[in-house]
Every structure is written in C-alpha cells, then in structure tokens.
Amino acid sequence: DIQMTQSPSTLSVSVGDRVTITCRASQSISNWLAWYQQKPGKAPNLLIYKASSLQSGVPSRFSGSGSGTEFTLTISSLQPDDFATYYCQQYNSYSLTFGGGTKVEIK
Amino acid sequence: QVQLVQSGAEVKKPGSSVKVSCKASGGTFSTYTINWVRQAPGQGLEWMGGIIPMFGTANYAQKFQGRVTITADKFTSLAFMELNSLRSDDTAIYYCARGYVEEVRTGPYLDKWGQGTLVTVSS
Numbered sequence: 001d002i003q004m005t006q007s008p009s010t011l012s013v014s015v016g017d018r019v020t021i022t023c024r025a026s027q028s029i030s031n032w033l034a035w036y037q038q039k040p041g042k043a044p045n046l047l048i049y050k051a052s053s054l055q056s057g058v059p060s061r062f063s064g065s066g067s068g069t070e071f072t073l074t075i076s077s078l079q080p081d082d083f084a085t086y087y088c089q090q091y092n093s094y095s096l097t098f099g100g101g102t103k104v105e106i107k
Numbered sequence: 108q109v110q111l112v113q114s115g116a117e118v119k120k121p122g123s124s125v126k127v128s129c130k131a132s133g134g135t136f137s138t139y140t141i142n143w144v145r146q147a148p149g150q151g152l153e154w155m156g157g158i159i160p161m162f163g164t165a166n167y168a169q170k171f172q173g174r175v176t177i178t179a180d181k182f183t184s185l186a187f188m189e190l191n192s193l194r195s196d197d198t199a200i201y202y203c204a205r206g207y208v209e210e211v212r213t214g215p216y217l218d219k220w221g222q223g224t225l226v227t228v229s230s
Contacts, residue, residue, distance in 0.1 A: 001169065032209075034216040036152075043202055043220035044144075044152065050209065055218065087152055091214035094166045096142070096154040 002026050002090050006099035012107040019075040021102045023066075023088035031067045032092040038101075039084045047086075048073065078104070109134025111203050111221035118227045119193050126189040127224045129203030137161040137181035140206035140215045143188040145199040146223075157206055157215065158186065166214075193228045200225050 003026040013019055023033065031051035036044035046055045048064035051071055061076045075082055083106060088099040114128040129141060142157035156167035160179035167175055171190075179186040186203060200223040206215025 032213050036217075038152075043204075043223055044217070045220070046216065046218050049207075049216040049218075089152075089154075089216070091216055093212070094157065094214040095168065096157075096214050098144075098152040098154065101151045 001095055002029060002092060002097050004088055004090055004097050004099040006086075006088055006102050008102060009100065010103045010105060012105050013078055014107045015078055015080055017078045019078050019082075019104060021073045021086055021088075021104075023071045023073070023099050025069045025071075025090055025092075028068045029090045029092035032090060033064070033066070033071050034089045034091065035062075035064055035073045036087045036089065037082075037084045038087065044087065075104075109205065109219050111205060111219055113201075113203055113221040113224045116225040116227070118229065121194055121228055121230055123193050124189060124191045125193060125226050126187055127201050127203075127226070129186040129188075129221050131184040131186070131205070136179075136184040140208060141177075141179055141186040142204045142206045142215065142217060143175075143177060144202045144204055144217070146202070147196070147199040150199075155188065155190075155201075160184075160186065190226075193226075195228050198226065198228045 005024045033051045035048040038044040052064045085103045137160040140157045143155040158165040158177045160181040165177045176189045203221040204217035205219040208215045
C-alpha cells in the first residue's frame with residue numbers, strides 16, 4: 001500500500017495567518033490526491049481533488065499544489081471557521097490511503 | 108443534491124458481526140462508487156473498501172480482507188458494510204462516502220459523506 005505522511009501533525013496559528021500543510025507519498029501518485037477538512041463530531045468534507053482542483057462551494061482561500069510524491073494544501077488567510085483537522089488521501093489505485101491528519105488549532 | 112443517510116448506532120459483543128446500511132437519495136447511485144471509511148476514537152481516517160453498485164464489484168483494504176463484506180443494491184440505492192469477528196479495537200465511527208473515479212485504473216475521491224454510525228464493541 002502507498003503510505004501518506006502529513007506534516008506537521010499540529011499547527012498553532014492565528015486568524016489571518018497563511019497556513020501550509022504538506023503531504024508526502026511513499027511512491028509517485030501523479031496528481032491523484034484529495035484534501036479533506038473535518039470538524040469535531042462531523043464527517044469529513046472534500047476541499048481539493050486532483051491535487052489542485054477546488055471542489056464546488058469551497059472558498060478560494062484554499063488551494064492545493066504538487067505532483068508525484070510531494071503535495072501542499074495552503075490556506076491563504078485563515079478564518080475562524082477553518083480551525084479543524086485536515087487529511088490528504090491518495091487515489092492512485094483503488095486501494096485508498098489517508099495521511100495521519102493535521103490539526104489546525106488556535107494559537 | 109445527493110444525501111447519504113446511515114443506520115443508527117450499534118453496540119456489539121466481541122466475536123459478533125455488525126451490518127451498517129447507507130441509503131442514497133437525491134442523486135445518481137449506481138454510476139459512482141460507495142466506500143466505507145472508519146475512524147476510531149481520537150484517531151485518523153481508515154479506508155475499508157468500496158463497491159461500484161452498477162457492477163456489484165468490491166475492492167477491500169488488505170487489512171480487512173476476509174472480515175468485511177460490502178454490498179450494494181442499485182435498485183434501492185442502498186449499500187451495506189458487514190464486519191465480522193468484532194474486536195474491541197473495531198470500536199469506531201463508520202462512514203459511507205460516495206466516490207468519484209476520474210480515470211480507469213485509479214481510485215475515487217470521496218465527495219459526499221454519510222453522517223457516520225458509531226459501532227461500539229464491548230463485552
């Protein structure tokens with residue numbers, strides 16, 4: 001299975017900060033990568049697919065980049081609603097794997 | 108707008124089985140995939156397997172091979188996940204999620220999720 005490693009595991013930030021989360025794959029996955037946001041007690045919500053395509057309805061402050069084995073999720077200016085845990089997921093094959101998650105918390 | 112509604116919480120004994128359902132409404136069911144993802148308390152997301160309702164073919168994570176069965180009925184827009192030989196570390200929230208496959212030979216990204224079903228395994 002392809003292993004997905006996210007960093008950092010926790011980020012302490014303030015409203016208005018630029019936030020960058022990194023996800024690394026154990027082998028090349030081209031651009032078959034998705035990002036999700038999960039808030040406590042809720043199901044995950046799709047933000048980005050195909051590494052950089054913004055899902056309909058997701059604010060434009062979210063963006064994704066990367067290909068091959070290294071990917072980033074960027075939040076250009078963190079808003080109060082963005083405090084949550086973020087996961088990457090590869091879909092290079094139909095054996096899906098998720099990163100361990102990055103919790104974005106208030107500094 | 109498609110909605111996925113799952114069955115209610117379950118409490119099971121170790122060694123028993125659980126079957127969770129997922130009902131899709133308001134959108135196309137059979138042309139997407141339906142996947143099951145679980146989340147143990149305070150932990151991350153773990154994909155268990157998925158099925159293409161149109162064909163009835165399922166893919167399973169190696170970890171769950173032989174212990175999980177995923178089925179779907181395209182006529183009733185219902186999907187099921189059955190997990191056998193339950194252990195205490197199977198205690199988790201189980202989500203169904205609709206998956207969209209962009210290209211043949213790749214897997215899906217998950218664009219719609221159910222509300223989750225808490226399964227508690229305890230003696």
